[in-house]
Amino acid sequence: MKRQTTFHVPEATKKGYAVAIEGDSINLAFLEANKRRGRVGKGIANTIDTGVQQYTLGEGSLRRLTPIECERLQGFPDDWTKWGMFDGEKKEISDSQRYKMLGNAVSVAVVSAIGDKMIGKQSNGKESPLWILEMELELMNLKQAA
Secondary structure, eight states: OOOOOEEEEEOSSSSSEEEEETTOEEEOTTTTOSSOOOOEESSSOOOOOTTOOEEEEETTEEEEOOHHHHHHHHTOOTTTTSEEEETTEEEEOOHHHHHHHHHHOOOHHHHHHHHHHHTTBOTTSOBOHHHHHHHHHHHHHHHHHO
């Protein structure tokens, strides 16, 4: 029987740590902060920031999330941040810069949900008449202000 790998992550709890198992995310930013909680995401990935101090347990060891894993968490295609244009030339972007870009990005699913709400799209795909009325009123206000 295979033994499950566990990792103790310092947290501001009575126990003093949280237990992470394979499949959990572990945020190792600010390890010295004595009021920080929520370092272990149970089966989920916590917020990605520009430093990307997100790790996970896999195959018995602690490892940092890869740029591709971060792209997937943000809703981007694999290698979305791998290439860039510099002085008109296509060049590979370093992993540290990719982590910064992904930490500054907004998740595709979040932007899509906000956009759906803004256009009044309901879960059944129909537009909300209330939204249309609100937009017409806003346009009238803009015309009067001009």
